[in-house]
Amino acid sequence: MAARGSPCSTAIQAMAIPEILARKDVVIGAETGSGKTLAYLLPLMHDLMTRTLEDPSPELLGNARSWGMFPDAIILTPNRELCEQVRGVAAQLLEELGNPLRGEERAHEAAVLNTHTSIEALYGASFDYPYSEARPAPQLLVCTPAFLAGYGALRSIPLFVRARALVIDEADMLMDGDYARLLGDILTGFRRAARVDAALLPPCRRKPAPAYDADARSGGSSGGATHAESGGSSGGATDAESSGDGEAGGVEGTADAESSDDGEAGGVEGAAEAESSGDGEGGVAAGGGGGGGGGSGVRRTWRGPRAAAGASGGEVPAGAQYILAAATLPSYGLKSVEALVRRAFPRATRITADHMHRQHPALRQEWVRVEGPPGPSAARDVALLEALRAANTAAGIGDDDAAGAAEPLRAMVFCNTAASARAAHAALEAAGVAAAPYHGDVPAAQRAALLNEFRAGRARALVCTDLAARGLDIPGVDHVVQYEFASNVVQHLHRLGRAARAGRRGVATTLWDASCAALAESVRAAGDAGGVDASFSRKRGFRKKLKKAEGYGDGDGDSSGAQARGPSPRVSPRRMDQGGGERDAQRGRGGGDWEDRRRGGGDWGDRGGGERRSSTGARGGGDVGDRGGAQSSWFVRQTAFDAQCSSDYVIKVLNNCKCYEVCQQRHQARSSAYHLGVDDQRKKYCIKAGD
Numbered sequence: 001m002a003a004r005g006s007p008c009s010t011a012i013q014a015m016a017i018p019e020i021l022a023r024k025d026v027v028i029g030a031e032t033g034s035g036k037t038l039a040y041l042l043p044l045m046h047d048l049m050t051r052t053l054e055d056p057s058p059e060l061l062g063n064a065r066s067w068g069m070f071p072d073a074i075i076l077t078p079n080r081e082l083c084e085q086v087r088g089v090a091a092q093l094l095e096e097l098g099n100p101l102r103g104e105e106r107a108h109e110a111a112v113l114n115t116h117t118s119i120e121a122l123y124g125a126s127f128d129y130p131y132s133e134a135r136p137a138p139q140l141l142v143c144t145p146a147f148l149a150g151y152g153a154l155r156s157i158p159l160f161v162r163a164r165a166l167v168i169d170e171a172d173m174l175m176d177g178d179y180a181r182l183l184g185d186i187l188t189g190f191r192r193a194a195r196v197d198a199a200l201l202p203p204c205r206r207k208p209a210p211a212y213d214a215d216a217r218s219g220g221s222s223g224g225a226t227h228a229e230s231g232g233s234s235g236g237a238t239d240a241e242s243s244g245d246g247e248a249g250g251v252e253g254t255a256d257a258e259s260s261d262d263g264e265a266g267g268v269e270g271a272a273e274a275e276s277s278g279d280g281e282g283g284v285a286a287g288g289g290g291g292g293g294g295g296s297g298v299r300r301t302w303r304g305p306r307a308a309a310g311a312s313g314g315e316v317p318a319g320a321q322y323i324l325a326a327a328t329l330p331s332y333g334l335k336s337v338e339a340l341v342r343r344a345f346p347r348a349t350r351i352t353a354d355h356m357h358r359q360h361p362a363l364r365q366e367w368v369r370v371e372g373p374p375g376p377s378a379a380r381d382v383a384l385l386e387a388l389r390a391a392n393t394a395a396g397i398g399d400d401d402a403a404g405a406a407e408p409l410r411a412m413v414f415c416n417t418a419a420s421a422r423a424a425h426a427a428l429e430a431a432g433v434a435a436a437p438y439h440g441d442v443p444a445a446q447r448a449a450l451l452n453e454f455r456a457g458r459a460r461a462l463v464c465t466d467l468a469a470r471g472l473d474i475p476g477v478d479h480v481v482q483y484e485f486a487s488n489v490v491q492h493l494h495r496l497g498r499a500a501r502a503g504r505r506g507v508a509t510t511l512w513d514a515s516c517a518a519l520a521e522s523v524r525a526a527g528d529a530g531g532v533d534a535s536f537s538r539k540r541g542f543r544k545k546l547k548k549a550e551g552y553g554d555g556d557g558d559s560s561g562a563q564a565r566g567p568s569p570r571v572s573p574r575r576m577d578q579g580g581g582e583r584d585a586q587r588g589r590g591g592g593d594w595e596d597r598r599r600g601g602g603d604w605g606d607r608g609g610g611e612r613r614s615s616t617g618a619r620g621g622g623d624v625g626d627r628g629g630a631q632s633s634w635f636v637r638q639t640a641f642d643a644q645c646s647s648d649y650v651i652k653v654l655n656n657c658k659c660y661e662v663c664q665q666r667h668q669a670r671s672s673a674y675h676l677g678v679d680d681q682r683k684k685y686c687i688k689a690g691d
C-alpha cells in the first residue's frame, strides 16, 4: 500500500485484511469509496503469492497441464466495467509489487507450461470454457456471474475445486434479482466441489489455516461467537482508530438463531424448501450434469455453500474461502439480501463500517425541486445547468474559470432511462458543457472509450444511467447530480457514492419532483437523522409512487398506453434495485413481482443495470405483457452469438425458465422472423431486435 502512495489502510481494510488472511469467510459491508476493493484484493493476492507446495506429489506435477486450466481465485462483479476496473487495480498492484501471482505450486506448473497470465478479466457470453492445456487460466480470474455460469458452472467441478477463494463484489446486487440464479448456480458448483475435494485434489492442495490465525483469533468457543470475539477484538477497533480517517466500525459476529443451524432451519428457509421441488439437498447435488438445478427457484441454491463444507465453530472452513463486499445490504424483511447472506454464509465474519447506509459526512447534499412532470423537461435542464454552475461557484470556480483558468468540477449526471440521459446530454452539449453519454444505448466498446474520456478529464460531465451507479471509481469526481431521483434508496446511495470517495469531499445535487416527493422526503429526513436504513422499506411504498407517476402525465403516450391495458403495470421493487432504465421497461411490459423473479435468471452483468431494461422496454409491451410476470425471467444479451445471428438480433437466454415453451411456440409460429439459438441445452433464443 505504501508503494501505491496509500501508507494508511482505511478502517475497513484494517479490519478485513487479517480476517481474510486467516482464510475465514468474510462479509464486508462498508460505505461507497471506503476501499473495499483493496480490502479483499491485497490479502487475496498475498495468499496467492505466498502459498507453498508442502507436498509436491507426482500426481499434481503430472497433472500440471490440466490443473493449469483452472484459476486459483475468482472475483465476481456485476458488469464488464467493474471487471476491468478490478483487473486494473490488481494488475497495478502486481506491477508495483514486482512479483508474479504464483506460489510454488503454480511455479511448478509454469515450469511445465512455460507461460502464465496472472490476472484476467472475462465477461460477455462464453459458452465454451476459454482455457485449455495450451492456454492456461490466470491465477486470478475477474468475471461476471454470467460468464462463469454461462459455460456450465455446475458441470465444471475442477474449476471450483482448484479455486481457493470466491469474491462476490457488489454482493447485494449479485444475490438479488436476476443475478441470483446465476450466483446460486455458481455457489452450487463450489458446494459440490467441496464435496468431491477429497477425490479430486491431491493432499498438498488442502492446506491448514495459517498458524497465527488459530492462536490469535479463536477463543475456542463456537462459530459466530468466535468470530464475534475475534472481529470485535482490539484488532478491529484499534486499527480503525489508527487509520486516521475518522471511520470507525466493528466486526460483528453472526451467532444468531438463524445461523445456528447451518442456515437450514427457520420459517423462511422452510418455505423455500417447499418451493424447491422437495428435493432439498439431494436435489442440489443431483441437479448437475445437465444444467441441473433449474426451474425450481433460486432459493434452493441459496442454502449455503457452507452446509456441505462442514465448517464448525472456530475452525477455518474447508473448501474455498468466500468473501462478500457490498456498500448496501438492505435488511428489511425476511427475504432481504441481508437475511440471504446470513443464511448462505452463516459463519462468516461480518465487518461493517459506521457510515454504511448513512449520509457520508464528506458529501454535501443539495435538494432542488423541479416543477412539472417526471422525465426530461426544459425546467429540469435549466435546473441541471444551474446545479453545475452552483457547485462550481461554491468551489470557487467562476464562469470565466470554466473557460480555461480553472477546471470546472467533474460531475456525474444520473438519469433513470437512456432516453432521459440522451435528453440531459443534449442539454449539456447545447450549453457548451463537454459531456459524455454512458448508458445502454451506447455500445459497450464506445462506452469504455467515453468513460476513459471522462476519467482523463476531457469530458467534464458523464451523463449516465444506473449502469454507472455502482462500483465505478473515478478519482476527481466531486459532483453527482441526480437529474431524476433514483428509483429507490439503494440506488440513491450508490449514485451519491460516486463522489466523496477515499476521503475526498464532494457535493450531490438531487432534482426531485412531485412524483417522487415521498421517497425524497423520506430519504432526506432519514439522512438528517443519521441513517437511511428505514427508507429501505420505502421500496414498496415507492412502487405505488411510481404507479402514480405513471398516471401523472395523462395524455403522455407512454403512460396512457399503460393505462389503456387495464390494471396498473406492476413495478418490481427488487428489480428497481438494479437500475433505472428498467422502470420504463416495466412500465411497458407490466409484471415482474417477487414470485416471477424466482423463476428468472439472467445476465444483466454484461450490459449493466438500467440500460438493458431500457432497450427491452423500448420494444414496448404488447405481446410480452400478455404473459404477465413470466417475462421477468428473460434476460437479454446483445452480442456473443454473432456466429448464429446477426447484430440485428438480441439474444434471450431462457435458463430453464417456465416461459420457454411459450417462446418455442412463438418461434414455431413465426419462424421466418425468429431464429432459435443452436444450443438448445441452455435454451438460448434469438429474437429479432425491435420486435
Ligand SMILES: Nc1ncnc2c1ncn2[C@@H]1O[C@H](COP(=O)(O)OP(=O)(O)OP(=O)(O)O)[C@@H](O)[C@H]1O
Pocket: 001, 006, 007, 008, 009, 010, 013, 030, 031, 032, 033, 034, 035, 036, 037, 038, 326, 327, 470, 471, 472, 473, 475, 497, 501, 502
Ligand atoms: N488505504 C487507502 N488509502 C488511500 N486511498 C485508498 C486506500 N484504499 C483505497 N483507496 C482508494 O479509495 C478509492 C475507493 O476505493 P474502492 O473503489 O475500493 O471503494 P469501494 O468501497 O469498493 O467503493 P464502492 O462501494 O463504490 O465500490 C479508490 O480510488 C482507491 O484507490
